[in-house]
Amino acid sequence: MRMPSVQVVEIGCFEFREMPVQPPGDDEVLIRVEVTGLCRTDLKIIRVGHRDLVLPRVPGEEVVGTVEALGRRVQGLALGERVYVYPGVWCGRCPACRAGAENLCREMQIMGFHRDGGFGPYVTVPAKSVMPLPDGLATDEAVLAEPLSCVLNALELGRLQPGEHLGIWGAGPAGTLLARAGRALGARTQNMEPDRRRRDLIGGLETAGEACFDVAVVAVGDKGAYREALAHLAPRGRLVVFSGLSPADDQPAVSFNQLHYQEQTLVGAYGCCYRHGQAALAMIAEARVPVRDMISHRLPLAKLDEALRLVETRAGMKILLDPWQKETTS
Numbered sequence: 001m002r003m004p005s006v007q008v009v010e011i012g013c014f015e016f017r018e019m020p021v022q023p024p025g026d027d028e029v030l031i032r033v034e035v036t037g038l039c040r041t042d043l044k045i046i047r048v049g050h051r052d053l054v055l056p057r058v059p060g061e062e063v064v065g066t067v068e069a070l071g072r073r074v075q076g077l078a079l080g081e082r083v084y085v086y087p088g089v090w091c092g093r094c095p096a097c098r099a100g101a102e103n104l105c106r107e108m109q110i111m112g113f114h115r116d117g118g119f120g121p122y123v124t125v126p127a128k129s130v131m132p133l134p135d136g137l138a139t140d141e142a143v144l145a146e147p148l149s150c151v152l153n154a155l156e157l158g159r160l161q162p163g164e165h166l167g168i169w170g171a172g173p174a175g176t177l178l179a180r181a182g183r184a185l186g187a188r189t190q191n192m193e194p195d196r197r198r199r200d201l202i203g204g205l206e207t208a209g210e211a212c213f214d215v216a217v218v219a220v221g222d223k224g225a226y227r228e229a230l231a232h233l234a235p236r237g238r239l240v241v242f243s244g245l246s247p248a249d250d251q252p253a254v255s256f257n258q259l260h261y262q263e264q265t266l267v268g269a270y271g272c273c274y275r276h277g278q279a280a281l282a283m284i285a286e287a288r289v290p291v292r293d294m295i296s297h298r299l300p301l302a303k304l305d306e307a308l309r310l311v312e313t314r315a316g317m318k319i320l321l322d323p324w325q326k327e328t329t330s
């Protein structure tokens with residue numbers, strides 16, 4: 001069986017190609033993709049490339065679907081079951097995996113980066129990466145578990161405590177999830193965002209003013225935001241490096257004396273672990289982190305070009321893609 005999927009053949013463009021549907025190996029499952037999320041990272045992958053991207057590639061690391069076929073050795077999953085796919089495949093043996101940081105596994109294979117992802121009607125994934133959706137959780141909302149997982153990893157690394165003041169630069173999808181997850185964890189939050197519509201959704205401000213934060217997370221790829229975040233960090237504060245910068249901007253002006261005298265910490269955060277996916281699904285299902293109002297568009301995958309423009313111009317919030325929806329019905 002061959003089905004049309006989005007494939008990035010070279011950096012800067014993508015094509016719709018008839019691709020063979022991979023039957024699952026012994027420990028794999030074939031997933032019928034019900035919906036896939038589009039994020040700024042996909043824009044980066046397609047337009048300028050990414051450190052972890054191996055071409056040619058079907059992108060798509062935010063996948064929710066139903067189990068279509070099971071490998072011979074797979075247990076605990078049923079045909080037709082609705083599932084969320086943790087995008088990583090990890091070795092389970094290396095020091096990072098043994099320390100519970102499989103996102104840093106030396107053999108890490110990320111769906112949509114190293115292996116084909118969800119920008120097509122089907123995706124084949126290892127059974128151990130798959131988690132059944134909690135009952136009652138809407139399929140579209142479950143897609144937000146992927147970005148929320150990355151947010152939970154960032155807040156864990158920032159050692160956010162209840163009652164602390166959390167400053168977030170940016171109020172796009174990631175910045176909004178950071179604020180909602182921070183509040184769910186008992187923190188007071190403040191988003192800094194120049195775009196009024198975006199900051200209104202989360203009650204953010206244009207600038208940090210006189211604020212001082214115990215934890216600052218930068219969710220915009222802007223070196224000026226990093227400078228500001230450092231300037232508003234409390235003694236013993238933690239600055240989480242959540243968004244990457246373009247190589248040209250990656251020349252941070254950090255005062256080591258500031259870190260020394262204020263006992264502050266800089267910590268990076270990249271991706272998420274399997275456990276963050278489980279926690280994220282539970283938080284969304286229990287409405288501790290509401291996400292429905294963040295979904296601004298649901299488009300057929302065939303309209304990927306239009307969807308990418310919405311991300312590029314920040315005209316939307318969370319954009320979902322449906323590989324089965326006919327272009328004419330949207």
Ligand SMILES: [Zn+2]
Nearest residue numbers: 091094097105
């Ligand atoms: Zn490993």
